[in-house]
Amino acid sequence: MDTAHDLLAAQPFLAGLTSAHVDKLASWSKRKTFHAGARLFQEGGRADRFWLIREGHVTLDTQVPGRGNVIVETLGPRAVLGWSWLIPPYRWHFSASAVETTLAVELDGPGVRDLCAQDHDLGYELMSRFVPLVVNRMQNTRMRLLDLYAGPKP
Amino acid sequence: MTTSRYRVRERTIETADTVTLVLTPLDEPIADPLPGQFTMLYAFGVGEVPISVSGRTGAGDIVHTLRCVGAVTKALSTAQCGTTLGLRGPYGTEWGMPDGGDLIIMAGGIGLAPLRPVIRQAIEQRGRYGSVSVLIGARTPGDLLYVGEHDVWRDADIDVRVTVDQAATGWTGHVGVVTTVLDGVAADPAHSTAFLCGPEVMMRFAARALIDRGMAPDAIRVSLERNMRCGVGLCGHCQLGPVLLCRDGPVIGYDRAAPLLDIKEM
DSSP, X not given: OOOHHHHHHTOGXXXXXXXXXXXXXXXXXXXXXXXXXXXXXXXXXXXXXXXXXXXXXXXXXXXXXXTEEEEEEEEOTTOEEOOGXXXXXXXXXXXXXXXXXXXXXXXXXXXXXXXXXXXXXXXXXXXXXXXXXXHHHHHHHHHHHTTXXXXXXX | OOOEEEEEEEEXXXXXXXXXXXXXESSSOOOOOOTTOEEEEEETTTXXXXXXXXXXXXXXXXXXXXXXXXXXXXXXXXXXXXOEEEEEEEESOOOOOOSSSEEEEEEEGGGHHHHHHHHHHHHHTGGGOSOEEEEEEESSGGGOSOHHHHHHHHHTTOEEEEEESOEETTOOSEESOGGGGGTTOOOOGGGEEEEEESOHHHHHHHHHHHHHTTOOGGGEEEEOOOOOSSSSSSSOTTEETTEEHHHHOXXXXXXXXXXXXXXXXX
């Protein structure tokens, strides 16, 4: 069976990290399996972890009055789920559910934050991965705000 | 420039505002359209619009999928079986299938219609190509076109990926912009040809994403749309910089299209 180090080292998101840094992260990680329909977290709840998805898909959703639960994004293999653990007040902005059986590596948010505070090189490496991720998702959101497929205005 | 009469033989409602019409010739049929080409479709007494060919069935039959967005397309999209319409063409450039390599076909909304002939041709000649991926984006699940064909394409060894911008829970497919389903596509960027059709902004983002993955701009083909009137490069209504899209397009390489798309309000 792969060790936590092996699982993390295989994640594209962490490609380029030194073995020592992967080791440090491994001490705050564990493998997780979510069955179809499992709720990973709930909007407003304490954001104290994040996941690197290995297999399966997870949806982010929110409750919209009059429309019920609306899915805002789907994340699949190689995606990172969760960044609210990085930013105070450490609360989830959306809810997340597994669409199908999903395998992931779960990392402890406060533990990784402490690691980053102690080892600024690791902190820099992680931030230089999270910032493009956040920017990319923001750009995708902006693109969807354009509502490109809507018909012309009457 | 002569209009031939065609009769609506079949009418399929695809979505709330989109129908597919199978048109059978009453006069001498127009020449066989190539994938990517369009015809000028005429609702008698209302007007004429350019519509991309989305398929062929039988001898001389032409298939058009069109969305109701104005007076003419409203008349066309509500035309019932037996209605006579006018057709001239085919006009414009074709997608141009490569001899081999991998294919990436990216469609947004109604943009899947002009790409369907490419998908069908890829299936007919499946052995010529490596991976063939079809990435489809739409506003909601209810706006997806040709849903019944997706599994047929998958059965033909096509990697079909569907994503929507908005969905209620219960939708088990992907939610996100069409570029997000590019991850994991098997195509080798150095030996791929991409075909893009959809809203211009979507094509721009998609082309950039493909270039970021290592594709050459001239290996990316886009289908552009402007106000086409004559269809034969005479009236100038569809001019985009030095290009008359009805004659030099609608399909052009992204190496030519990119600088033109950066120009505002041409």
